[in-house]
Amino acid sequence: MSTHPSRIKSTLIFGGAAIWGLLLVSCVMTSRTMVAPPSIPGATFVGSSKCTQCHEDVSHTFAGASHAKLIAPGGKDQEMGCESCHGAGSLHVKTGGAFGTIVNPNQSPETCFACHLDKRAEFSLPNAHPVMSGKVTCGDCHDSHSGSAIKGSASAIEAQNDSCVKCHTQQKGPFIYEHGAMREGCVSCHNPHGSVNQKMLVARDYNLCLQCHLQTPTASGQINANAIGASAANHTTRAMQGTCWAAGCHEAPHGSNTSYHLRY
Numbered sequence: 001m002s003t004h005p006s007r008i009k010s011t012l013i014f015g016g017a018a019i020w021g022l023l024l025v026s027c028v029m030t031s032r033t034m035v036a037p038p039s040i041p042g043a044t045f046v047g048s049s050k051c052t053q054c055h056e057d058v059s060h061t062f063a064g065a066s067h068a069k070l071i072a073p074g075g076k077d078q079e080m081g082c083e084s085c086h087g088a089g090s091l092h093v094k095t096g097g098a099f100g101t102i103v104n105p106n107q108s109p110e111t112c113f114a115c116h117l118d119k120r121a122e123f124s125l126p127n128a129h130p131v132m133s134g135k136v137t138c139g140d141c142h143d144s145h146s147g148s149a150i151k152g153s154a155s156a157i158e159a160q161n162d163s164c165v166k167c168h169t170q171q172k173g174p175f176i177y178e179h180g181a182m183r184e185g186c187v188s189c190h191n192p193h194g195s196v197n198q199k200m201l202v203a204r205d206y207n208l209c210l211q212c213h214l215q216t217p218t219a220s221g222q223i224n225a226n227a228i229g230a231s232a233a234n235h236t237t238r239a240m241q242g243t244c245w246a247a248g249c250h251e252a253p254h255g256s257n258t259s260y261h262l263r264y
Contacts, residue, residue, distance in 0.1 A: 038103040038111055043088035050093050051082040058145040067144045070115075085111055085144065106139040119193050128194030141192065161186050175255025179262055181212065182254060188212075189253075209244045 052059040062068050062081065070084035083089055085105055092102040105111040109131050113120040122128060129136045141163045142149045151163045164186045165172035173182075181188050189208060190200045197204045203211065244250045250262045258264065 036114070037084050038087035038114075040087040040091060040101070040103065043091040043101070045083050045088045046090050046093055048082040050089060051086075054097060061146040065144065065146050066148050105144070106137045108134075109138055112138045122191065122194035125194035125196055127196070127198055127200050129192065129200075164190075164192070171254040173255050175257055177256045177258075177260045177262060179253060179255050206244045209250075 048059070048062075059082075067085065068081045070081055085103070087103040089102060092098070095101050103111055109120075109123070123131045131137065138144075141151060143151050150160055161172075161182070171182075171186075186192070189202060191202050192200065195201060201208055245253050248263075252259075252262045252264050256262045256264065
């Protein structure tokens with residue numbers, strides 16, 4: 001007696017869905033574990049509760065931080081979040097916080113690179129913040145003990161920009177004529193970790209601007225500047241020669257006090 005094809009198809013569909021559901025549940029319930037916490041010779045794990053006794057100023061927000069999900073090997077009765085990045089803390093506790101008895105990621109990015117492997121590669125690109133040379137640290141822009149580790153409010157891009165403009169003060173403004181891209185966030189145009197392009201731009205030449213200022217070529221090859229109201233001729237001859245912010249055109253891409261075309 002042969003089985004009806006539609007019944008076989010239904011069985012395969014529902015069986016596959018059930019297996020997929022079990023896989024999803026197992027992924028969600030499985031704790032994320034760091035490959036290997038920093039090694040401190042002679043030290044053993046003591047649990048995050050020991051850290052809280054002295055570092056209450058950072059521990060009170062750590063429970064809601066994304067980094068709190070890291071788990072280092074230790075007893076089942078211990079919360080190992082802090083030691084996942086700072087290493088085993090027994091010597092640090094025993095000596096009353098002596099220098100060199102615990103790992104400080106702000107002194108070296110290697111602890112961060114243990115998980116963020118892609119950032120090591122980006123910092124090695126031709127144009128990058130000088131993290132590898134020690135002039136800038138991950139902690140200058142990130143707060144690993146709070147929220148999503150981005151300084152500023154996760155719900156306000158303007159606040160996230162504060163990490164950038166505390167050093168790049170000239171780009172902060174306020175400007176009479178604002179560039180809307182600033183409201184979208186500095187990372188709309190820049191990769192803060194590193195890029196092959198100058199100024200850590202996410203794209204080179206005028207292709208960066210065309211990501212937002214949609215323009216289309218006409219049948220004759222001219223650019224139809226329908227997004228910014230300029231003449232097609234200007235954008236055919238000048239834009240093709242380089243960048244939108246060069247050649248005396250839109251040389252104030254962060255904002256201007258003199259021209260709505262973002263010119264100085």
